[in-house]
Amino acid sequence: MSENLIACRGLSKAYGRKAALSGVDLEVGRGRIVGLLGPNGSGKTTLIKLMCGLLQPTTGQIEIGGLPVGTETKAMVSYLPDRMYFANWMRAVDLFDLFRDFYRDFDYEKAIAMCRSLGVEPHDRLKTMSKGTKEKVQLVLVMARKAQLYLLDEPIAGVDPAARDFILHTILTNYNEEGTVLISTHLISDIEKVLDEAIFLKTGKVMLHETVDHIRETQGKSVDALFREIFRAQTLEGGEF
Amino acid sequence: MEWKLTDDRPIWLQLTEQMTRRIITGVYPPGSRLPSVRELAAEAGVNPNTMQRALAQLEQDGLAKADRTAGRMVTQDTAVLEDVRRAQARVVMDQYFNAMAELGYSPAEAAELLKEEKE
Numbered sequence: 001m002s003e004n005l006i007a008c009r010g011l012s013k014a015y016g017r018k019a020a021l022s023g024v025d026l027e028v029g030r031g032r033i034v035g036l037l038g039p040n041g042s043g044k045t046t047l048i049k050l051m052c053g054l055l056q057p058t059t060g061q062i063e064i065g066g067l068p069v070g071t072e073t074k075a076m077v078s079y080l081p082d083r084m085y086f087a088n089w090m091r092a093v094d095l096f097d098l099f100r101d102f103y104r105d106f107d108y109e110k111a112i113a114m115c116r117s118l119g120v121e122p123h124d125r126l127k128t129m130s131k132g133t134k135e136k137v138q139l140v141l142v143m144a145r146k147a148q149l150y151l152l153d154e155p156i157a158g159v160d161p162a163a164r165d166f167i168l169h170t171i172l173t174n175y176n177e178e179g180t181v182l183i184s185t186h187l188i189s190d191i192e193k194v195l196d197e198a199i200f201l202k203t204g205k206v207m208l209h210e211t212v213d214h215i216r217e218t219q220g221k222s223v224d225a226l227f228r229e230i231f232r233a234q235t236l237e238g239g240e241f
Numbered sequence: 242m243e244w245k246l247t248d249d250r251p252i253w254l255q256l257t258e259q260m261t262r263r264i265i266t267g268v269y270p271p272g273s274r275l276p277s278v279r280e281l282a283a284e285a286g287v288n289p290n291t292m293q294r295a296l297a298q299l300e301q302d303g304l305a306k307a308d309r310t311a312g313r314m315v316t317q318d319t320a321v322l323e324d325v326r327r328a329q330a331r332v333v334m335d336q337y338f339n340a341m342a343e344l345g346y347s348p349a350e351a352a353e354l355l356k357e358e359k360e
Contacts, residue, residue, distance in 0.1 A: 168286065172282065172283055
């Protein structure tokens with residue numbers, strides 16, 4: 001087993017002329033919970049999509065568990081997209097069947113148990129569910145796998161603060177301990193205390209990659225406060241409108 | 242007992258302090274078994290690695306020791322517990338004397354006042 005679970009070297013992605021990521025070098029170890037933090041349009045979703053093979057890098061390399069992104073790495077990666085992609089007529093249990101077929105590491109019993117603890121009725125149809133409930137179903141699908149790498153793109157954006165705590169609790173108590181969880185979000189204060197490390201993305205570049213405790217020790221403030229400080233002045237740079 | 246985490250300091254340090262407090266106040270009695278890292282982490286809503294680090298510090302302070310089979314036990318060494326309790330009491334007393342000094346009382350006066358107040 002290679003030491004780093006994620007290794008990116010000189011990773012860039014451009015959509016036409018617009019650069020979404022430029023020259024990202026990144027290494028993330030195993031057994032970590034990592035926050036991928038940055039304002040809108042900083043490249044968080046692009047980076048995650050590159051890691052799960054939904055996008056191809058323009059230049060540079062990316063490896064998961066020592067392998068280039070491909071069929072083998074997809075079996076190791078559990079991905080929570082930032083939007084729903086399921087048909088409305090389906091029930092949660094239909095999705096569980098689908099996932100059981102697709103992924104060898106999907107634990108059906110665990111998925112049902114997680115639904116119960118999140119207060120979701122697994123036999124309800126998706127179209128009868130609220131947005132927050134659908135997000136919970138999606139989270140269950142992703143966390144009921146025993147994956148090496150969980151990529152969670154904005155897992156808490158659509159739910160109320162009380163449900164947020166519950167979802168974080170679900171993530172904490174269900175992730176595979178040798179696996180790593182990468183959570184992208186801009187709701188930093190809500191997830192800060194579950195993180196080992198924070199990665200700050202700014203206009204497609206990694207501008208900081210540190211452990212949360214180190215940030216607090218050296219800066220004397222929370223990651224949330226540091227984030228606000230770093231990204232505050234941005235809009236003023238252009239001068240007049 | 243609630244976990245209180247503030248923004249300005251490392252989380253593991255705050256966890257160590259609160260675990261220490263729980264031990265010296267007898268929430269976890271001497272010789273008892275501490276909950277597992279996972280349980281404590283879930284209860285406090287923090288990362289298990291962070292809780293692990295906090296518990297390692299407790300071991301270093303002599304307040305807990307790892308048992309190969311039974312997890313972590315609270316120390317039975319009452320001298321260690323008393324030392325830690327005294328150290329925490331000293332912090333409280335320092336705060337008192339500092340606040341009184343700001344009000345213009347010498348340490349002797351402050352001590353005298355405290356005694357009168359209690360009688």
